[in-house]
Amino acid sequence: MTITSRGIGLLVGACLLLLLGFRFGYPELTLLGTAAAIAVGCAVGAAAWRPRLGVDRLADPDRVGRGEPATMTLTIRNGGRVRSANLIAEDRCGNRPVPVPLLRLRPGRDTTVSYPVPTHRRGVVPVGPLRVTGRDALGLVVVARAHGDVARVWVHPRIHPLTAVPAGVARSMDGRVDRVPHGSITFDSLREYVVGDELRRVHWRTSARIGELMVRENLDTSLPQLVVLLDDRAAAHPVVVDGVAESFESACEAAASVVAAARREELPVALVLVADPGAGDDFLDRLAAAELRTTSRIVSEERELADAGGEPLRAVLNRLRQQRLGDTLVFLTGPGGRDDLGQLGTLRAAYPSVLAAVFGDAARTPAQPAGVQVLDVADGVEFAAEWDGVRRW
Template identity: 65%
Template sequence: MGITARGVGLLVAAVVLLGVGFRFAYPELTLLGAAAGAAVGYAVLTAAWRPRLEVARSADPDRVARGEPASMTVTVRNSGRLRAASLVAEDRCGDRAVPVPVLRLRPGRDTTVRYDVPTRRRGVVPVGPLRVTRRDPLGLVSVARAYGGTVPVWVHPRIHPLRAVPTGAGRSLDGRVDAVPHGSITFDSLREYVVGDELRRVHWRTSARVGELMVRENVDTSLPRIVVLLDNRAAAYPDRVDGVAESFESGCEAAASIVTAAFREDLPVVLLFVAPDPETAAPGAAVPDATASSAIAPGAAGGGGLTGGGPLDRLAAAQLSTADDALRAAANRLRQDRLGDTLVFLTGPGSRGDLGHVGALRGAYPSVVVGVFGGPEPTPAGAAGMVVVDAADGAAFAAEWDGVRRW
């Protein structure tokens, strides 16, 4: 509960009038002071009334690509039994407030408001809660309360269709993608039996030890394994407008497009980031959510990684002294782990001088592709056998990607 400046003035006047009236025996002043005090008391009682409201909201849809339309429907129901509700309500949508009219809402009735959710910036847009403000008729006291929860709207990067995918270091004897539901050739792990699994895949010794059927999970090691490394350092994207680097947004679109294309082809793929964080690595199936939330959200963080400012939009800053150290550490991790045979590095014009760290990975990754976004001029290859793709945006990158004939 907050008292307005008018309420503070009236309360001070009530105290002064009552004090002077009693001290010097002026009944008129005492009456005015009592009236002022009664007005403040009435304002407190009026604003303190807590309406019984039920708030339900639904996003349509709750996951969209950047720039696509999305809307939020808010339904407010007066669950009280005695009084109608006439309130001033605002729904929080990202960093702006949307007015929700609640006028003469009788008991048992509801009102519905539908409005557009801004999707011009990629990230997670938290919508809610509904903020209801109660004021007395004289404007002396104001009380704000929150109703309902928060519904996130995921704004993903745009995904551009890619026809070509890397072929990898080796070819599968039965084609690029074998017609085997769970892979073949090489043992990978054990998992629980599900209806439909072949009994010849059951590992009986482990099943007897754990007390339930365990099935061998195999993979085809001849399939290409793609590693997408997205540069999320602020230094790589020097040009920003209103805190948003369009070249970084283009890199996010390219990363989402590559991982989606690989996932549709049932190819192993992993998405990594230069600024390290245990929660930023995402498998191919989860690339839209990873590229919309804490992993690579719009804005810039002081530690050298790009991030945003929402409650679901935080990235732990890398404990590294410079952006060059971050890329060098990421290259060392990739060299030691050898996660695949095709490395795709996506970055901005600010890291052209750092491509030597990526080119040095040719020994661990037979195919290295570098995508540079927003550069004023073509980028030199920098290392023998490294493919460099210069693109203005995600759509141009998709066109150039499909035109690459060697990996």
């Protein structure tokens, strides 16, 4: 509860009038002071009235891609029995207020208000609570109260379609990618026998049925396992404009595109963030909530960071080398992470295929660390084009 400047002036005037009236015996001043004091008391009582409002929220949808439309719908119900609600209300959508009219909302009635949620930036947009401001008729006292819970709208990064997927290097009986050379694991087709074929490859049952020798054609399949390492260190993305690092936004789009392509092909994939050790099942939600972190904000095990000299990238690379989560590592970083690409060479024994993408680097130096293929790209669209052109896929 807040007393306005008008209310403070009236209250001070009431005290002075009462003091002068009683001190010098002027009943008129005493009457005016009493009326002013009663007006302030009535204003406090009117503003103290707490409306019984029920607030329901519905985000449609609550998870969207960047730039896609999303709508928040509020249903506000007056749970009172006698008095109509005639209030000033506003909702919080991210960092901006949204006015919500509550004029003559009768007891037992409800009203519905809808408004668009801004999705032009990747992130988690908090919506709410509804803030109701009550004031008396004279504007002497103002009371603001919060109603309802806070909802969240997850704005995912854009996904650019990727045609190519890594072939992998490990043979697998259950693999679905048949781009591995040789041919010894999985049956593919039958063909006619030619001189020089091994007799152990003859399919005798089919040969007996059709009257010609038929030979089995086998191929090797693999089940690639991808590890996407997203560099979310603030030092790796030094260029920030209006609170947004475009290189980091592009890296998030690239990470979402690679993971989505792997999920489409039903390939195992893991998403790892350098400075955020947390984990989650929904990779799009993790990317929506990802933000740049300074070294002081990194939450990690003290022993692990101590062994890595306090450097989070070195710590996560040590962990990846020990755990061996896959056979293909994709490292996504910004201009400030180019000097750290040499550390990826230590993973060659655990990850036969290592690719790094540097976003937003105007220098675009062609030097590449040994055993690491580097893509210099401007944004997610260019990354998708360069990715599909990688020969090792």
